[in-house]
Amino acid sequence: MTKPTIAVIGGTGQQGGGLAGRLARAGFRVVIGSRNPAKAEAVADALNVKTGGSLVTGADNKTAAAQADIVILTVPFAGQQETAREIAAALAxxxxxxxxxxxxxxxxxxxxxxxxxxxxxxxxxxxxxTKVVSAFQNVSHVQLQDLDREIGCDILVCGNDDDACNTIIELIAALGMRGYHAGPIENSAAAEALTSVLIAISRKYKNWDTGFRITGVKDVEH
Ligand SMILES: NC(=O)c1ccc[n+]([C@@H]2O[C@H](COP(=O)([O-])OP(=O)(O)OC[C@H]3O[C@@H](n4cnc5c(N)ncnc54)[C@H](OP(=O)(O)O)[C@@H]3O)[C@@H](O)[C@H]2O)c1
Structure with a gap:
């Protein structure tokens, strides 16, 4: 099956850059989206060097979303709604x-x-x-960007469309991580809240490799 092309809106930043690098290394075509297309192209060039390939290109946010089968949004909360509105036509x-x-x-x-x-x-x-799927709130860019590092934490995946969630769980597996369907999109509130819990744990124990693991689930292939 042909691998989907994936746009990472905000892929010039920390979390998006880490995800884009892992996607490219796993063989996916990636379009980095930015408010500034020249910045996106520069980041794409750097990721191609980092991953030793040519699968990453850069474009403005709207073009990136239009070119992709799946879109990942990694911008700060302050810009989330406005950025999504700007690319909404390409997300239908x-x-x-x-x-x-x-x-x-x-x-x-x-x-x-x-x-x-x-x-x-x-x-x-x-x-x-749009089939919105919540994921990657509880894994840090420090872990994602170190492409050779095995990621020890699990990824909570929330959404109202089961097929969409399963597609993203497969994508997560292709990146070497374990994703778990964690219920409807409202349950994203828990994943969003857990990020602050992780930050508090990381501060207290002076270790930024912290993460969560789901235990007790049987018969899951990863
Ligand atoms: N960093 C982490 O470890 C981590 C972990 C879990 C979840 N997250 C979440 O992932 C998202 C991105 O985090 P990040 O640390 O990668 O952020 P970031 O590096 O500060 O920003 C990512 C990109 O978003 C764009 N951007 C910045 N401000 C914007 C605004 N006001 N409106 C629209 N676009 C804007 C910028 O791209 P252009 O200038 O190229 O447009 C920037 O490179 C956040 O929602 C964060 O909560 C991050």
Whole structure:
């Protein structure tokens, strides 16, 4: 089966850059999206050098989303809704994987979810034609960007469309991680909150390799 092309909107940044590198190394075509296409192209060139291939290209956010089968959104919470609105036409009937965590700068180690409850669930409400899947809130860019590092934590995957969630769980497996369907999109609130819990643990124990593992699930192939 042909591998899907994946756009990473915000792929010039930390989390998106880490995911894009892992995707390219796993053989996926990746389009880095940016508000500034020249910046996207420069990051794409650097990722091609890092991964020893030519699978990564760069474009403005709208073009990147239009060129992709699956779109990953990795921009700060402050820009999440506006960025999604800007690319909405290209997202219809596609899967949008949203990694947003609505951290509050005054204390990122304290759970402070927005009034809507979950940043990602609110995006699904704003984009009814798009299959929004929540993932990657609880893995750090430090681990993702080190392409040779085995990632020891699991990925919670939430969404209302089971097929879309299963597609992303397979994608996560192709990146060498374990993804678990963790329920409807509203459950993303828990993944978003757990990021602050992880930050608090990392601060306390002075170790930024922290993560969560799901135990007790039988008969899952990864
Ligand atoms: N970093 C992590 O370890 C981590 C872990 C879990 C989840 N997350 C989540 O992943 C998302 C990205 O995090 P990050 O650390 O990668 O962020 P980042 O590096 O600060 O930003 C990512 C990219 O977003 C774009 N951007 C910045 N401000 C924007 C705005 N106001 N509006 C639209 N686009 C903007 C920029 O791209 P251009 O200038 O090229 O457009 C930037 O390179 C966040 O929602 C974060 O909560 C991050």
């Amino acid at each position: 009937n596609k899967i949008l994987v949203d990694a947003t965590v609505p951290l509050v700068a005054s204390d990122i180690g304290k759970v402070q979810l927005p009034n809507a409850g979950s940043a990602v669930a609110a995006l699904q409400t704003a984009l009814p034609q």
